[in-house]
Amino acid sequence: MAPPSQYPQTIELPYRWGEIEGFVRVDLRENDDPARLGCPELARGFPTCRATVEPLGNGYADLFGWIQLLDLKNFTRSELMQHSGQGFEVDPYLPIGSATYPFTYFGLAPTLFDAPHTDEDWEFMAHSFLCGLGGELHEVRREARAILGFSWGFSKRAADFEFFGPTPLGSADWDRHHDYLDRAYPGWTFAPGFHDHPMRP
Secondary structure, eight states: OBOGGGOOEEEEEEEEETTEEEEEEEEEEEOOOGGGGTOOGGGTTSEEEEEEEESOOOSGGGEEEEEEEEEOTTOOOGGGTTSOOSSEEEOOOGGGOOOSSOOSEEEESOOEEEOOOOSSOEEEEEEEEEEEEOSOTTSOOOEEEEEEEEEEEEEEETTEEEEEEEEEEOHHHHHTTHHHHHHHOTTOEEOSSOOSOSSOO
């Protein structure tokens, strides 16, 4: 762990997906301008995480989703009470409520952005995975194939913060979430391991 004064921290994670080669740049830094980020003043001093996919994408082949799972065992905020509190669960995009799909963000080379904040003491850990869809382009596809992943988080005790990450995750980290994902999203399948092609096993 490290104090916010040692941030920002940035890592780049290379990937290949079909014929596309690129990288994800992950930037973890202190939130020093909450209003600019659409956050309340309470968020000042907390971390922000932004993961950008490059190249920015040209079309359907660059459709990806971010599955972000949060370790909720220490969460006490009222808006998270619907979760079981039993470990990692998918981070929903709360303004649009729950969804039948597992993605926090989905789109053309989508950016993952998160700026958590609370007025309580908090232990926060996220596992964030960039995923593509398996199968043929013009069919309904409900198989998520992880391409890469990273972890990040922080600890808050009163006014004291410690940040950690971003740290690359491996395919075994992704596989450890499968039992939960299979139960939470029975209409989806989650391919084991990391993948570099939408249609190869």
